[in-house]
Amino acid sequence: MKPLTISLLSLLGASACSDAPAEPVKKQIVASEKAHQLAQQHIIVDTHIDVPYRLEGQYEDVTKATAKGEFDLPRAQQGGLNAAFMSIYTPPKLEDEPGQHRYGPKAMADLLIDRVEAIVGRAPGSFSLAYTVKDIEENYAAGKVSLPLGMENGSPIEGNIENLSHFYQRGVRYITLAHSESNHISDSSYSEDKPWQGLSPFGKELVKEMNQLGIMIDVSHVSDQAFFQVMELSEAPVIASHSSLRHFTPGMERNMSDEMLTALKDNGGVIQINFGSYFLTNEAYQWDETKEANIQAFMKQHGLTEDDEKVTEFKADYRQQHPYPFATLDDVLDHIDRAVEIAGIDYVGIGSDYDGVGDSLPTGLKDVSSFPNLVEGLLQRGYSDEDIGKILGKNLLRVWRQVETVAQQSAAANKATAI
Structure with a gap:
């Protein structure tokens, strides 16, 4: 250790370094043959995988088995993953420090979308882009893994409503309004500075435009005030693409409260449970x-x-x-159980945050090949095959269809008005 490295004891205090009693070891859940079969039979939709940003500066070809990360084609096929929303993530600093980085938010987002398109281009027989629910279903029937796009952090909109149409044309089908800091759209759950007390005026306009275009609104990362304002404004159901439950992490605004779950149910939306240990225990x-x-x-x-x-x-x-202190698969199941108890079986799904939570994934769910373990855990907790199918993907696809329908109805109404 170098001389400047301070003693941990002096920072933490002796009591923090004392030995704590060991947690009881929970049994390991091993996927049965039935669990493997269900993982292959049901359409599995994971709404948050950070592959594009993972490859920033450390390239790997995910069309083949990779040494790093939690996602690649062989492991996706092994786990039965059919639709992996690629996270188009832009760091908040790109908006906060304009002109100080190689790329601005919009340029960075376009670069990451290019990267996803390149992945599909290298393996068109195995991967396919997906812009609609129908695309997901057709790709599944063809034996292809769909790579729909979700934008994590709305900064690339850059305050220009026309950029929303740009990213819709590029394939973005949900937008997480903010990330770890408040931006020009919304206050963040992580940020102490909440300048808008919810959504900005532009953010409120953006919500309505997202409804009209058919882009799902993602309320993960936003402040509580912003969440409830979205509930009031959105005519379409919304998603929490990678969130878990505050009941298990008191004081963590990033996770959703029971009140928020109830509001999400009333909205018709869905919470996609995050697998990161930080979100679970x-x-x-x-x-x-x-x-x-x-x-x-x-x-x-x-x-x-x-x-x-x-x-x-x-x-x-x-x-x-x-x-x-790694969480376990049982902890993920606890979150699912409570979300089902509060909101109902039709309003819960999975948004793992693979490749986005570092070395903090729970035992039993370390990468995308692990979905059969999740299915086995659900079977052991008494979920029916039908209910498991809902959690794995049907609930999310139902929300996406409704968002598409709202956009179609809006377009038809606008056309009628113009006539």
Whole structure:
């Protein structure tokens, strides 16, 4: 350890480093033959996989087996994944620091869409883009894995409503209004600074335009105020593309409260459960919060920035001294059970956040080949084959169809008015 690396004991206090009683080990869930069969028979839709940004600066060909990451073609086929929404993610700094980066938000989003199109171009017999529910179903029948697009962070709209049509034409079918910081559209659940007290005036306009075009509104990451304003404004059901339940992580605004779940049900939308341990258990959530507090204290004490080598070393030392409390597949099932209890079986799905939550995935669900394990867990908890099909994808496809219908009705009404 280098001289500037501060002792963890001095930052955390002796009590934080004392040995805690070990958590009881939950049984490992191993997929049965029936679970594997159901995973192949049902259309599995995962609404959030961060492959495009994962490949930024560290290219791998995901049409083949890859050494890194949680998604590639062989593992998707093994797990029965049929529709993997590729996350078109742009970091908030691209909006917050205009002109200081190689790409602005819109240019970065276009680059990532190009990357998805290139993946399909390398394996057109195995992958296919998907712009409608019908595309998903036809690709499934043809034995292809669909790669629809979801935009994580609305920054690429850049305050220009015409850019919404641009990205619709490029294939984007949902937009997460904000990310880890408030932007020109919406306040973020993570941000202490909430300048709009919900949605901005432009954000309210954007919600209506998304309804008219047929783009699903994604309320993951937005503040509670923004969520309820979307509920009031949207004429179409919305999605939470990769969120879990606040009941299990008290104080975490990023997850959804019971009240929000009820409102989502009334809206006809769907919550797609996130697999990251941080979203699943209070232990993992608190571990991350404590780690981040100590990183910030270390950086402040030594006048360092996030990319400094000493900070990287500090993070590694912290993880070694304080092993990460991984969630389990049972924890994911607990979230699904409660979401079904509060909202109902028709309003729950999966949005894993594979390739987006780092090394924090639960035991039993480490990559896209693991979906049969999830199916087995649902079987063991008494879910019927029909209900499992709803959770795996039918609920999301139902919402997407309704969003398409609202857009078609809007277009027809506008045409009639023009005549």
